Amino acid sequence: MIDNGAANGFAATFSDSDASKWQIGPGHRLERFTIDDGKTAVARLTSSVPIDYASFDWPKQGLSMTLPVEFAALANGKRIEVGFAARMPGANASEAVSVIYATQQAGNSTWQQVPLGPGFALSRFTFDVPALADGYTMNPIVVFHADGIGGGKSVEILGVYVKIVAN
Numbered sequence: 470m471i472d473n474g475a476a477n478g479f480a481a482t483f484s485d486s487d488a489s490k491w492q493i494g495p496g497h498r499l500e501r502f503t504i505d506d507g508k509t510a511v512a513r514l515t516s517s518v519p520i521d522y523a524s525f526d527w528p529k530q531g532l533s534m535t536l537p538v539e540f541a542a543l544a545n546g547k548r549i550e551v552g553f554a555a556r557m558p559g560a561n562a563s564e565a566v567s568v569i570y571a572t573q574q575a576g577n578s579t580w581q582q583v584p585l586g587p588g589f590a591l592s593r594f595t596f597d598v599p600a601l602a603d604g605y606t607m608n609p610i611v612v613f614h615a616d617g618i619g620g621g622k623s624v625e626i627l628g629v630y631v632k633i634v635a636n
Contacts, residue, residue: 477543478632479536483510487628494529496619512626513558519619520567520580527571531614536631541572541609546600548635551578551611552593554627557585563622567614568594570631573607575599582617589627595634 481487483501488510493499496518503510514532527533551570557563565584571577578596611629616622 477634478549478630479540480628480630481534482628483512483626485510490534492528492533492535494531494533497531497615499532509627513623514566514613514615514626515561515621515623516563516615516617517619517621520614520617522580525571525573527569527573527610527612530569530612531567532626533610533612534629535608535610538606538608540631541574541605541607544598544609544633545605546598546636547633548595548597549631550593550595550634551581551629551631552591553613553629554589554591555583555585556589556625557587558623558625561621561623563616563624565617566624566626567617569612570596570609571612572598572605572609574605575601580614580617585624589625 481490498515500513555566565582567580567582569580576599581594583592615624
């Protein structure tokens with residue numbers, strides 16, 4: 470994750486040093502554990518409330534990470550890529566994770582429904598950030614939701630990156 474976001478971007482995992490970058494909304498539960506003999510931190514997200522497609526209160530929609538406003542300024546009018554590694558957990562698994570990138574000012578990627586399998590896989594999508602003549606002054610946000618209908622299903626996530634991929 471960190472390597473993918475290092476050039477022209479931002480990345481976060483669930484390691485101790487990145488844990489404070491994440492927020493969890495009401496009706497969602499976040500469990501953190503390690504694999505690979507404690508070398509890799511994993512987050513298990515469980516969502517017991519449905520996605521509110523009419524709401525723009527992004528932090529309440531699931532597990533979120535706010536990006537620096539400096540990234541928003543750099544991404545103004547450019548194409549970004551959102552990438553993340555996720556899988557279905559061994560029990561109570563959701564077959565897909567919902568992910569959104571929101572500028573919090575001039576649009577969002579819409580909710581992306583990404584199918585998952587039993588092993589961690591890197592998934593990604595792109596979004597053309599609308600150009601604002603006066604630039605962005607608010608922090609963009611990435612939000613994960615484990616169960617779009619709010620049935621209490623879970624997904625496991627290793628981390629996320631967001632980077633600029635085209636002008």
